[in-house]
Amino acid sequence: MSRWLAIVGLGEGGWAELPALGRSLVEGAELIVGGERHLAMLPGHIRGERVGWATPLRLTVEEILRRRGRPVAVLATGDPMHYGVGVTLARAVPMAELLILPTASAFSLAAARLGWPVAECECLTLHGRPMERLAGFLARGAKLLLLSHDGSTPAKVAAELTRLGWGPSRLVVLEHLGGPRESVREATAESWSEVQTADLNTLAVECRPAPGSVSRPRLPGLADEAFSNDGQITKREVRAATLAALAPGPRERLWDVGAGCGSVAIEWLRAGHGMGAVAIECNANRRAMIADNAASLGVPEIEIVAGRAPEALAGLPAPDAVFIGGGLAGVGVVERCWQALGPGGRIVANAVTLDGEAALTGWRNELGGSLTRIAVSRAEPIGAHLGWRPLMPVTQWAAVKP
Numbered sequence: 001m002s003r004w005l006a007i008v009g010l011g012e013g014g015w016a017e018l019p020a021l022g023r024s025l026v027e028g029a030e031l032i033v034g035g036e037r038h039l040a041m042l043p044g045h046i047r048g049e050r051v052g053w054a055t056p057l058r059l060t061v062e063e064i065l066r067r068r069g070r071p072v073a074v075l076a077t078g079d080p081m082h083y084g085v086g087v088t089l090a091r092a093v094p095m096a097e098l099l100i101l102p103t104a105s106a107f108s109l110a111a112a113r114l115g116w117p118v119a120e121c122e123c124l125t126l127h128g129r130p131m132e133r134l135a136g137f138l139a140r141g142a143k144l145l146l147l148s149h150d151g152s153t154p155a156k157v158a159a160e161l162t163r164l165g166w167g168p169s170r171l172v173v174l175e176h177l178g179g180p181r182e183s184v185r186e187a188t189a190e191s192w193s194e195v196q197t198a199d200l201n202t203l204a205v206e207c208r209p210a211p212g213s214v215s216r217p218r219l220p221g222l223a224d225e226a227f228s229n230d231g232q233i234t235k236r237e238v239r240a241a242t243l244a245a246l247a248p249g250p251r252e253r254l255w256d257v258g259a260g261c262g263s264v265a266i267e268w269l270r271a272g273h274g275m276g277a278v279a280i281e282c283n284a285n286r287r288a289m290i291a292d293n294a295a296s297l298g299v300p301e302i303e304i305v306a307g308r309a310p311e312a313l314a315g316l317p318a319p320d321a322v323f324i325g326g327g328l329a330g331v332g333v334v335e336r337c338w339q340a341l342g343p344g345g346r347i348v349a350n351a352v353t354l355d356g357e358a359a360l361t362g363w364r365n366e367l368g369g370s371l372t373r374i375a376v377s378r379a380e381p382i383g384a385h386l387g388w389r390p391l392m393p394v395t396q397w398a399a400v401k402p
Helices: 020-027 036-040 057-066 085-092 106-114 131-137 153-163 236-246 263-270 284-296 333-340 354-367
Strands: 005-010 031-033 049-051 072-077 098-101 121-125 143-147 170-175 183-188 201-206 253-257 276-281 303-306 321-324 346-351 370-374 377-382 385-390 394-400
Touching: 005 020, 005 085, 020 072, 020 098, 031 057, 036 072, 057 085, 072 085, 085 098, 106 121, 106 143, 106 170, 106 201, 121 131, 131 143, 131 153, 131 284, 153 170, 153 201, 236 263, 236 321, 236 346, 236 370, 236 394, 253 263, 253 333, 263 276, 263 284, 263 321, 276 284, 284 303, 321 333, 333 346, 346 354, 354 370, 354 394
Parallel strands: 005 072, 005 098, 031 049, 031 072, 121 143, 253 276, 253 321, 276 303, 321 346
Antiparallel strands: 143 201, 170 183, 170 201, 346 394, 370 394, 377 385
């Protein structure tokens, strides 16, 4: 089947800046899909049926798929594959039937205006996404490029940065990039005074902390104090070793069984874009802590499941890795988790009791893997001096499914 679906990137220059191939694809389309702004850019001689995006989006995607084999053009902003509708359509239509024509993205245009190397920037979207995501990317000197949801987004970002202790950050709002109405506004987050800007805007943030603010790296091993907890937490040093054994990979999913305050699942999500994590916890107070910790540390997308393993695991999407912290004692937990893993999946379980250690030894003998004893001591005051205060040693079993 020929490439019947064309996704054409449009800039603020509109039809006049569209290359000849893009024009011919739109002119020859039976159906033209786009936002109100994009459709308004088309000249009068375009004869194809014009359809705007429905809510929910899948309704329009279904309409596009019903035209399979007949010429359809979808108009998108800039690069359709950079947080654009091209991502959704490329999952629904084979690439052999799809032609994507990008133009300069808002990220590229913003970086060009500021002289920032795109490779050194975090490119994110806040369009339809929770503002809490911002917290996961704040680091001294970090450069963030953000797609706004609408004209109220810059003021909300400024307020959020100030609330998180990053008020001195440089905030630049670039409106209508690449068109005749392009404009730039700049201030620090804490001094931002514009309540509303143009709906079509891109934000640039150069992160600068206020005095005393804590920068939280994305590498595993956040301080225990970063998490609200009731004592049910995988301690910092053990957590870093646990994440290393779990070996997070791009777009992989974790089951955190007996999640406690969610520290392992949250650090898994912070490790990279597109990661997924399910925190399974039977205690309601701890589930509330998980939600609060995930929001404050920039990963509100965590999935929280109420219940006790193995029953609570039924129906969950298959994991790429499993961590068993507080759920080891449940009958059938390890068996169910091992069964759910595909080839190359990793399982890690920690125990602090002799009974738990004996169970891990048994699983190591049955399924293979390695056993590691992790013993950590921290220097703490003893009167006027410092002394070593040991934490309970942790036995860790880690295995990879053949």
